[in-house]
Amino acid sequence: MDWLGTPAWFWLAFISLVAALTAFDLGILHKQDREMGIGESLKLSAFYIGVAMLFGAWVWYARGPEPGMQYFTGFFIEKALSIDNVFVISLIFSYFAIPAKYQYRALLWGIIAVIVLRGLMIAGGAALVQQAYWVLYLFAAFLIFTGIRMFFAGDEPVDLEKNPAIRFISTHMRVTREQHGERFFVRTTDSRTGKMVTAATPLFLALVVINLADLVFAVDSVPAIFAITTDTFIVYTSNIMAILGLRALYFALAAMVHRFHYLKYALAAILVFIGVKIFVADFVLDGGKFPPAVSLGVTLTLIAAGIGYSLWKTKDEPEKDWPAGMSSEDVARSD
Numbered sequence: 001m002d003w004l005g006t007p008a009w010f011w012l013a014f015i016s017l018v019a020a021l022t023a024f025d026l027g028i029l030h031k032q033d034r035e036m037g038i039g040e041s042l043k044l045s046a047f048y049i050g051v052a053m054l055f056g057a058w059v060w061y062a063r064g065p066e067p068g069m070q071y072f073t074g075f076f077i078e079k080a081l082s083i084d085n086v087f088v089i090s091l092i093f094s095y096f097a098i099p100a101k102y103q104y105r106a107l108l109w110g111i112i113a114v115i116v117l118r119g120l121m122i123a124g125g126a127a128l129v130q131q132a133y134w135v136l137y138l139f140a141a142f143l144i145f146t147g148i149r150m151f152f153a154g155d156e157p158v159d160l161e162k163n164p165a166i167r168f169i170s171t172h173m174r175v176t177r178e179q180h181g182e183r184f185f186v187r188t189t190d191s192r193t194g195k196m197v198t199a200a201t202p203l204f205l206a207l208v209v210i211n212l213a214d215l216v217f218a219v220d221s222v223p224a225i226f227a228i229t230t231d232t233f234i235v236y237t238s239n240i241m242a243i244l245g246l247r248a249l250y251f252a253l254a255a256m257v258h259r260f261h262y263l264k265y266a267l268a269a270i271l272v273f274i275g276v277k278i279f280v281a282d283f284v285l286d287g288g289k290f291p292p293a294v295s296l297g298v299t300l301t302l303i304a305a306g307i308g309y310s311l312w313k314t315k316d317e318p319e320k321d322w323p324a325g326m327s328s329e330d331v332a333r334s335d
Contacts, residue, residue, distance in 0.1 A: 006233035010062070014055075014237050018115065021051065021244060025108060041251035048245030055241060059234070069292035070229040073299050074238030077228075077274075080267055080303045081221045082246050083260055086253045088213050096202040102182050106203055107247035110210045117215060118239055121222050126232045136230070139223035140278035146220055147271030150264055165212050166205065174199035220271065227274045228295060259314045266306025273298055 003011055052075055060068025093103055128135045169175065176199050180186045184204035190197045225235045253260075274295075281290040 005231065010233060014233075017051075017055065018240065018244065021048075022108070022112065038252050041248055044248035045245050045252060048248060052241040052245065055237070059237070066292050067229070067231060067234055069296045070231065070234050071238045073228050073292065073296045074225040074234060075242050076296075076299055076303060077224055077270060078221050078239050078242035079245075080263065080270070080306075081217065081224075082242060082249075083253065083257070083263060085214065085217055085246065086250055087257045089210055089250060090257065092206050092209050092213070096206040097179070098203060098206050099179065102179075102203060104247060104251070105182055106207050106210070107250060110207055110214070111243060111247055113207075113211050114214050114243055115240055117211065118218060118222070118243070119236060121215075121218055122232060122236050122239065125222055125226055126230070126235070129226060129230050136227065136278055139227055140275040143220075143223055143227060143271045143275035147268040147273075147275065150271065151268035153264075165209055169200070169205055169208060175205060176201050179203065224271060224274050227278050228292075260307065260310045262310040262313055263303075263306040266302045266309075270299055270302050273302075 002008065056068060056071045056075060059071045089107070093106075098106065125135075174188075174190075174197055176186060176188060180201045180203075182203070183201055184207065185198055185200055187196050188199050189195070221239065222235075225239060229235060277290045277295065
């Protein structure tokens with residue numbers, strides 16, 4: 001039996017893998033809230049990347065070389081784009097003063113929400129493309145526009161004080177001023193009525209804003225992967241496998257995200273390349289397929305160049321402030 005053009009057991013295998021990884025992470029590795037050191041972050045990130053690579057190898061073996069290369073292309077693009085998320089997540093945790101020991105759990109629940117939200121976005125995109133192929137041209141034009149805008153955009157600071165989501169929730173929900181450990185909601189006494197009421201904690205607000213920020217980033221990344229392939233299984237799995245390891249990678253990158261300043265130019269070039277590729281395939285190659293190996297090669301080359309140039313160019317820059325709850329001792333710790 002097929003579901004969205006892919007055998008149902010493929011979907012079942014993927015969902016089982018994600019569920020097992022999440023349960024292992026939340027129920028065993030981080031059953032108790034604690035701070036994550038840089039060493040542990042790197043090891044756990046390597047583990048998730050290794051799992052993603054093995055899954056991609058399985059896709060290559062079971063589905064063939066072309067879907068396999070499309071999976072890896074989508075994975076690397078989403079992984080590179082997610083580095084931008086790190087800076088925003090760090091700002092959000094700092095704004096709400098979330099202690100480092102609770103940040104990982106918040107990110108994990110955020111990832112679970114992202115799995116569902118990205119699924120809905122991808123399902124909607126797949127339905128649009130299936131009903132009207134020309135929607136891909138809109139995606140392609142949007143990617144080209146986004147890439148050009150990213151290339152020339154400055155580094156404007158993010159002002160969370162003016163974030164409409166924060167203002168709306170703060171206005172329409174009871175929110176405690178103090179932290180309550182890992183809890184998202186607590187029972188507290190209403191200062192006006194004296195009655196016991198349910199109130200959200202700053203940790204819940206941080207979780208909501210992080211997920212809203214991911215939706216904004218998904219506006220770029222989801223069309224980018226659809227421009228590589230319209231295979232819903234490849235689009236969704238490459239997207240989710242890249243995001244799964246983000247929570248672990250966050251603690252390694254948050255202290256040095258400024259070192260990746262020039263990566264945005266590589267990402268801008270990738271978005272423009274992917275958008276142009278759609279028009280080249282349909283109007284220059286007369287509907288022929290753009291070689292997946294070329295897409296993968298160009299993507300990896302640009303990402304590697306962007307990261308390498310960024311690290312070289314910023315090697316003499318002083319360290320920035322640590323994210324909320326982290327200190328120089330955290331960064332120096334080796335697990």
